[in-house]
Structure formats: structure tokens, C-alpha cells
Amino acid sequence: MIKKEKPIFVTQPNLPPIDELTPYLRKIWDNKILTNGGPLHQELESELCKYLGVEHISLFNNGTIALITALQALKISGQVITTPYSFVATSHALKWVGAEPIFVDIDPNTLNIDPNKIEAAITPETTAILAVHCYGHMCDVDKIEKIANSYGLKVIYDAAHAFGVNCHCGSILNHGDLSVLSFHATKVFNTFEGGAIVCKDLKTKKHIDNLKNFGYLTDAEVVTFGINGKMSEVSAAMGLLQLRSIDQLLESRGKVDQHYRTKLSNIKGIKCVDGAGESKFNYAYFPILVTEDYPLTRDELFDKLKSYNVIARRYFWPLISDFMIYRNYPSATKENLPVANKTSNQIICLPIYPDLSLDNVDYIADIIRG
Numbered sequence: 083m084i085k086k087e088k089p090i091f092v093t094q095p096n097l098p099p100i101d102e103l104t105p106y107l108r109k110i111w112d113n114k115i116l117t118n119g120g121p122l123h124q125e126l127e128s129e130l131c132k133y134l135g136v137e138h139i140s141l142f143n144n145g146t147i148a149l150i151t152a153l154q155a156l157k158i159s160g161q162v163i164t165t166p167y168s169f170v171a172t173s174h175a176l177k178w179v180g181a182e183p184i185f186v187d188i189d190p191n192t193l194n195i196d197p198n199k200i201e202a203a204i205t206p207e208t209t210a211i212l213a214v215h216c217y218g219h220m221c222d223v224d225k226i227e228k229i230a231n232s233y234g235l236k237v238i239y240d241a242a243h244a245f246g247v248n249c250h251c252g253s254i255l256n257h258g259d260l261s262v263l264s265f266h267a268t269k270v271f272n273t274f275e276g277g278a279i280v281c282k283d284l285k286t287k288k289h290i291d292n293l294k295n296f297g298y299l300t301d302a303e304v305v306t307f308g309i310n311g312k313m314s315e316v317s318a319a320m321g322l323l324q325l326r327s328i329d330q331l332l333e334s335r336g337k338v339d340q341h342y343r344t345k346l347s348n349i350k351g352i353k354c355v356d357g358a359g360e361s362k363f364n365y366a367y368f369p370i371l372v373t374e375d376y377p378l379t380r381d382e383l384f385d386k387l388k389s390y391n392v393i394a395r396r397y398f399w400p401l402i403s404d405f406m407i408y409r410n411y412p413s414a415t416k417e418n419l420p421v422a423n424k425t426s427n428q429i430i431c432l433p434i435y436p437d438l439s440l441d442n443v444d445y446i447a448d449i450i451r452g
């Protein structure tokens with residue numbers, strides 16, 4: 083096989099035709115409102131509620147500020163049970179509100195926090211569970227809810243990967259006290275930078291809206307230590323435009339996913355990560371595990387792909403618990419997190435995006451087949 087001239091990156095940002103953005107930009111120029119909950123911001127909030135099937139949404143300038151604000155809205159402090167197998171922002175958000183992340187191991191099949199290991203980590207200091215729907219695959223929401231209810235804990239879902247994913251009961255964003263989305267450029271739905279909190283009642287939404295606007299209640303009253311989390315009108319315009327084609331985009335991703343699964347089946351030592359039976363999925367990532375039965379190590383395969391100009395990513399390696407700032411936490415040890423450690427050393431996310439040609443999927447699969 084010959085090396086591709088142009089790199090095939092793990093993802094490409096969704097960029098709708100630039101001409102289609104112009105009418106939205108014109109609206110912004112006509113309105114002369116650039117931010118602070120402008121008309122496009124409001125329109126995107128209501129369109130997203132409809133599209134996602136959720137009650138209320140509050141848009142943010144990015145997913146990390148949305149996560150921090152969600153924790154702040156629920157007054158989270160003390161210890162919070164979370165997964166080490168995620169993007170570092172998950173734990174960072176806890177630190178920003180002064181809470182301590184307590185790492186719990188993951189389930190080997192879903193790669194989400196293992197609900198059977200949560201109870202052993204609960205102490206009198208525990209206030210919440212911050213779980214991640216990793217790669218968009220649903221957490222065991224029922225078990226988590228049951229544990230949270232019996233110990234009086236809040237539940238926050240980092241749903242940064244889970245845009246548009248549904249389960250038997252509708253959007254998975256309706257589980258837990260709050261769910262948080264990211265609309266970063268690399269995500270399936272992007273507003274350049276952006277994010278959102280999904281909540282179930284208007285009172286909570288209003289509180290969150292205050293928190294993202296410095297804590298202003300009226301122009302003369304600041305009632306809480308809020309932050310600037312507002313989404314700009316340009317970002318909202320990008321979101322509105324992208325929403326028009328999102329179903330097609332997800333469908334194209336689904337075809338890439340299906341093709342990978344066909345081409346990678348029966349390769350000894352390669353295991354595609356399966357979902358948890360979602361009724362609608364977003365195909366945001368294509369993770370594979372390079373197990374002991376494969377002739378190369380994960381890093382050797384990663385380098386081999388790179389030598390052919392296929393730029394995969396080792397999401398999530400290193401684990402959050404292995405970064406120097408978290409490594410000394412009592413719950414960060416390898417003994418406490420065997421599955422997460424093993425997975426982190428076997429994982430590769432292969433390129434997936436709507437325009438990725440099936441020829442290129444063949445090319446990538448052929449490299450892996452060896």
C-alpha cells in the first residue's frame with residue numbers, strides 16, 4: 083500500500099457551505115446584537131430542545147464552563163465519584179468548584195463508570211456522581227440513579243460525546259439532575275466553541291442563566307458568584323445552520339461506522355467497542371481495542387497508521403488519574419483502576435467524519451489487517 087499524500091485525521095469539523103452562513107450573519111449585523119442571549123441564541127435554544135427532545139437548555143461558550151456551572155448550580159462540594167477514562171475537563175471541572183474527584187473504575191464493555199464499583203467509593207463526604215457517556219454510549223443510568231437515590235447524591239452527566247443519542251425512553255440527556263454538552267469544533271455538532279446544560283425545569287434554567295451571566299438577576303442585582311459563560315450570536319448562527327443538516331451528517335457517520343465493523347470483523351486481536359443498545363446513535367467516534375492477540379502493540383499499530391498518514395488518536399490515554407496533578411490522589415492507583423488502565427493502553431480511535439470515503443475506510447482497515 084502507498085502512503086496517502088494528505089493525512090486522514092481522526093475527525094474533521096463540520097463546515098456547512100459558507101454561503102449558507104451569510105444570511106445568518108446578515109441577521110446579526112442587522113440586529114446589532116452580538117451576544118448576551120440575543121435572538122439567534124434564543125432560537126438555537128428552542129430548536130435544540132425540539133431536536134434533542136429535552137425540556138430546557140442553556141447555551142454556553144464552551145463545554146467546560148458549562149460543566150463547572152452545572153456543578154455550581156447544584157452546589158456540589160466535598161467528594162465526587164467520577165471516571166478516570168475521559169477528557170481531562172471532567173475532573174478539572176470538579177477542581178474548579180473545590181470538589182475532590184474520586185476515581186472509580188470503568189466497565190470493560192461500555193467503558194463507562196462501573197456502577198457496581200460506585201458504592202464502595204461512597205463516604206460521608208460524597209455529594210455527587212459525575213459520569214461520562216463515553217463515545218456517546220449510554221451509562222447504566224438506571225443503576226446510577228438507584229445508587230444516587232439511596233445515598234442522596236446528585237448525578238451530573240458529562241454528555242460531551244452524546245449529542246443526539248436516544249435510548250428506549252428518549253434523549254439520554256434527560257437522565258440525572260443535569261447533563262452537559264460540548265459543541266467544540268471536534269464534536270459531532272459544533273458552534274466553533276460552545277456547550278450547553280440540559281435541565282428539566284424552568285427554575286433551574288433561570289438559575290443557570292444567571293450563573294452564566296455573572297450572577298446578574300436584574301441590571302441592579304447580582305445574586306451569586308457567576309461567570310461569563312454566554313454563547314455569542316456567531317456561534318449560535320453556526321449551530322442553527324448545522325442543525326439543518328445534522329440528521330444527514332449522523333447518517334453518513336453511521337455508514338462509515340458500519341463499514342468499519344464489516345471490514346474489521348475477524349481480525350484477530352482487534353475488538354470494536356459496542357454500544358449499550360441506544361435506539362439512536364451519533365457515531366461520534368470509532369474506538370477499537372488492540373488486544374494481546376494482535377501481533378502489534380497498540381502504540382506500534384498507532385505508529386504504523388501514522389506512517390501511512392492515518393492520524394488516529396489514543397482517546398483516552400493517558401488516563402486523567404495518570405496526569406501529574408491527579409496521580410497522587412488515593413483513588414488514582416493502578417490497583418483501584420485495572421480496567422481503565424488496561425483499556426487506556428489498548429484504545430485507538432480511528433478516523434470518522436461524514437465525508438470520510440468508504441475507500442479510505444478500506445485503506446485504514448487494510449493497514450490494520452496487515
Ligand SMILES: *Cc1c(COP(=O)(O)O)cnc(C)c1O
Binds near residue numbers: 171242265
Ligand atoms: C470535549 C469534552 C469536554 C470539554 O468541552 P469543551 O467544549 O472543549 O470545553 C468535556 N468532557 C468531555 C468528555 C469532552 O470530550
